[in-house]
Amino acid sequence: MFIWLASYPKSGNTLLRSMLAAYFFSTDGVYNFDLIKNIKQFPNITLFERLGIDIKNEKEVVKNYIKVQESFNNKNSVQFLKTHSYLFNIDNHAFTDLNNSLGSIYIARDPRNVVTSYANHTNIGVDEAADDLINLTQMGGDLGKTKGSERTKVFTGNWGGNFNSWKSFKFQDRYLLIKYEDLISEKEKTFIKVLKFIHKLKKADFKIDDKKLKNVILTTDFSRMKKLEQEEGFFESKIDKITGKKIPFFNLGEKNDWNKILNKEIKKKIETAFQKEMKELGYI
Incomplete structure (x- = not known):
């Protein structure tokens, strides 16, 4: 059964996945980039291809979301799945169901900090990134690319819609917000x-492995992850289309402070668009 690790892009999903991967998929809790590969992303267009689904037909892909999940769902164990999708129902076709899902952990982040991190990751201006957070509802889907994450269309919804959609797991008492x-x-x-x-x-x-916990906390420190990326590279980083070089995935960390780097117009635009959600989360 799946436990979903859901979030809007650039909201801390990688950090939580890294910690969970180090805790559950290592013997000592010491993190390395290979461990995170134990937590797959959904949707992944490759999974649909393997089942012979016409990936050029968007309706067929959406129609088969649950079928694809069933194809690799181990009902007798717990599997973590990362997603940036909102929890949708498109043309009466659901993103997932309770036969496949054990629960969900939703990671939220102040959108005023998401916007600068998202701008760096996608190599666009902060103005454009703010418009994406507010108006863009899907990402990826370029079948001409070779990287699975870029070939896969993800229906993210906007920042607020993504956050709100996953609350439906609350009704089954299977939801944790962090x-x-x-x-x-x-x-x-x-x-x-x-x-x-x-x-x-x-x-x-419930029983904690104290040694693992200590090592998880230490080895998933931002500065260590940034150094690891500099030494080994990180497979989730994107390529700058102009320079051809990889854009650092671990960029500013705690230095990404909207109070210091976000102009007043963009700040106001984001706060106006997501006033309800930001109040609920205590951001304003």
């Missing part, structure tokens, strides 16, 4: 909260 800011400022406390939720979903007794 904030990226808490994952930074209270890392151990927040991660223990995540682990407790996972054990609850698994209906398993």
Whole structure:
């Protein structure tokens, strides 16, 4: 069964996945980039191709989301799946269902910080990035590319729609909301909260591996991850179309502070568009 790790892009999904990968897929809790590969992304167009689904037909792809999930769902164990999709129902075709999903962990981040991180990652201006957060509802889908993430169309919804959609898991008591800011400022406390939720979903007794926990906290520090990327490269980073060089995935970290780097017009635009959600999350 799947536990979804859902978020809008550039909201801290990679950090949480790294921590979970180090805790569940290593013997000592020491993180390296290979470990994160144990947590796959959905949708992934390659999975649809393998089942013979016409990937050029968008309606056929959406229609077969659950069929594809069933094709690799191990009902007897817990699998983590990353997604930036909103929890949709398109033409009566659902993104997932409770036969495949054990629950969801949603990672939220202040959109005033998301926008600058998103601008760096996609190599666009902050003005354009702000418009994307507010108006863009889908990303990717270029079948001419070779990278799976770029070939796969993801229906993200806008920032607020993405956040709101995953709340439906609340009704089954299978939903945990965490904030990226808490994952930074209270890392151990927040991660223990995540682990407790996972054990609850698994209906398993909760017990912490203290050695692993300590190593997870230490080795997923931003500065260490940034250094790892500089030394080894990171497969999720994008290529600058002009220079042909990789854009650093781990860019500013805690230095990404909207108070210092975001102009007043963009700040106001984001706060106006997402006033309800930002109040709910305590960002304004």
